[in-house]
Amino acid sequence: MYQSLLEHYNRSHEEYLKEYNRRIHSYSSVKLPFLIKADSGEELLEAFYVNHAALDLLHDQIIHRSQIIKRLYKELPAPAFKAYSSTKLIEEVLGTLALAGVPSSPADILESIEQLEGYRVKPNRAGYFEIVQAYYQALDAKVYDIEEAVDVLIAIYHKFNFRHSALEHERDPGYTSRIMAYLNDYPAPVLYKIAVIHFFMSHSSSDRQGNDFVSRYFSSLHLIHELDSLTGIALSATMYKNKASYQESYVICGDARNHGELTFFCEMFFNMIYIAQQELLIDLKTKQKKLWKLQELLNQIEDEDGRAVTYILGQHYIYSAQGGGLPLKELTILLGKTAYFVRKASEDLLHTGWIEYVKRKPLELILTREMRGLLDEN
Known part of the structure; x- marks a missing residue:
């Protein structure tokens, strides 16, 4: 496991300074066009991450696994495909709502799916229809308007949250455009860029819970587009199951003593994707065997x-x-x-x-x- 600068700081100040200088001036150091405002105080830190070998390997494994997931998923008969998509969508929406502090149940989300698919005429009183619809649009979209998607999620968050505190995307009209410019134009592998954006969208203001709600959708949207739909809609569910690690990465990377380094966050983000894919592959292969058995029985x-x-x-x-x-x-x-x-x-x-x-x-x-x-x- 990659050691954060904060861990070095806690051991020895001399070692910490030496390690920071080694990392920031390393050939594999990637300096980012963002500044991190430390959680304590007003200090702004130059953001960077170190593109080390283990992280690159994890990145490549994620890409490879996505191809396997795509193949297994596309082999499913249409009814199985539909049922499994709904299953994963329920888990994802439950995960992101739980992380945002919004109570919900599988029945709430299933009712919204049924309403969206035309099986249920009566509106879902719990009000989860909009978020399910947003994820459906993410899954279906070939070309999507990110700023419009973010606006939809902000409205949904306020509907559930009731605090109506302004999120960063509302305070700064050009915020999403600058993030998109980084995503589209910055010369780095796209998964690294998604991880970095996820951090900055979540960390950018005092209402981290609200920004995090939007950033998870934003990341899912891009993972659906860049990897595969199943990986994309397994992110929040995995983050919720590994909530302690997810939240710890913000604490560490937002600490001034970590000096703006986001390697630890990138590693956490990649690990979440890797874990999600591992669980998907096990599940898909287990279900595939059951499907073969069903076909024999028929x-x-x-x-x-x-x-x-x-x-x-x-x-x-x-x-x-x-x-x-x-x-x-x-x-x-x-x-x-x-x-x-x-x-x-x-x-x-x-x-x-x-x-x-x-x-x-x-x-x-x-x-x-x-x-x-x-x-x-x-």
Whole structure:
């Protein structure tokens, strides 16, 4: 683990000065076009990071893993793809809201997703629709307006936060433009630039919680664009699970004794992405095995329509957040068939023990407990 300058300061002042001079004048030192205002006092520090070998290796591993995630994700059948996207989106929104101090539940976010996808007519009273919509737009956008996205997130933050303290993006109209100029024009690998921007967007004013809420979305937006959608919507969830490390990096890098060095923050940021990808790969490969098992079991169903219904229900069980049943309306959309088709195809499946009712009115179906057990066997 890379040692911050603050750690050197705590051991020996002489060693600290020597180490600072070695780092700031190193060939691998990258001086940034930003100044850090120390958490204690008004001191402004020249920001820099050291592009050391271990950090570069981590960067390359992230790029490589993203390619594997893309391949595994693109191989998913459409219903599995949809269910897994919703699962990860729920986790991400829960994570970023929890870090912002906003109480929420998986049911709140799921209701917003259902509303957005047209499965729920009644508006979500909890008010999470806007943030889910913002992440949907990030996932769908080929070309996106960053300043517009940031404005949306600021409005959402104020809606939840109620303090209405002005964030840096509101106090300084040119703030986002300067950040974008750095992202687009500065000669450095893009993941380093995203990490640096994440720090400055979060650290730039007294309302760190609010700025951090916006910066996490900003980072996700760019990771979706630069890496892959799953990595992009796993960032906040991972940061929340590793909250102590995430928050410690701000404390260390915002300390005047750390002298403006952001290497420790970049390493933390890369580690969060790496951990998120590691968990995604394990999860995707585990679910892939279950999907293969489901496909083998389907060979036992002679009726083609019955196989189609069971395959959809199986994918939903494997890849969805709640692993529960599917209502009739969603089944008809996923199958591209009528309600009559679903009811008719389900009759034999219900009698032969492949599927069962979650409820009859409105109709909701699920794989039987026995079938779910077969899929969950190692």
